[in-house]
Amino acid sequence: MNVVAFNGSARKDGNTAIMVRKVFEQLEAEGIATHMEQLHGERLSGCIACYECFKRKDGRCAVTKDKLNHYIELMTGADAIILASPTYFADVTAGMRALIERAGMVARANGDMLARKVGAGVVALRRGGGMQAFNSLNAFFLVEQMVVCGASYWNMGFGREIGQVEGDQEGMRTMEDLGRNMAWLLKKLRAD
Numbered sequence: 001m002n003v004v005a006f007n008g009s010a011r012k013d014g015n016t017a018i019m020v021r022k023v024f025e026q027l028e029a030e031g032i033a034t035h036m037e038q039l040h041g042e043r044l045s046g047c048i049a050c051y052e053c054f055k056r057k058d059g060r061c062a063v064t065k066d067k068l069n070h071y072i073e074l075m076t077g078a079d080a081i082i083l084a085s086p087t088y089f090a091d092v093t094a095g096m097r098a099l100i101e102r103a104g105m106v107a108r109a110n111g112d113m114l115a116r117k118v119g120a121g122v123v124a125l126r127r128g129g130g131m132q133a134f135n136s137l138n139a140f141f142l143v144e145q146m147v148v149c150g151a152s153y154w155n156m157g158f159g160r161e162i163g164q165v166e167g168d169q170e171g172m173r174t175m176e177d178l179g180r181n182m183a184w185l186l187k188k189l190r191a192d
Helices: 015-029 052-054 068-077 094-109 128-142 171-188
Strands: 001-006 035-040 080-086 118-125 154-156
Touching: 001 015, 001 068, 001 154, 015 035, 015 118, 015 154, 015 171, 035 068, 035 154, 052 094, 068 094, 080 094, 080 128, 118 128, 118 171, 128 154
Parallel strands: 001 035, 001 080, 080 118, 118 154
Antiparallel strands: none
């Protein structure tokens, strides 16, 4: 089994990545492979509604100037997907929004190719807006017919400066719980 995470932060290896790695610790302890893609520095643009993905039905986006098709391949090859984003103006980052729009459209155009995979959102925030960002991530999973994995609280951690999120004990504990819950859920779903 394997889990792929997408870190939508503009800061590579910042608080969002720290939180994802905390989830990964629990998954790896259960023998589940993990991989994180950091969108930092990528120039993903939103869906242009060309609908080529509905015509071609090849599991790919017609826009090929960026790494989106690579990201789609990682998603389709994974058993679970984590989407992680800091909060920008009470929502996810532009890069994460572009990933959601384009990967989501391609998946729906190609037989709902993400259906029944496990999904979880992770949100880093300084102060507010986290619930809207969390809901945006979960909306992607739900419309893609994915199984959303929860934790002991909302999957969020507080901190502005890099590393500050590690001081949020409840947030870090929530990430550990998310990792344990995701490992359990993946094993239960594979039991058939």
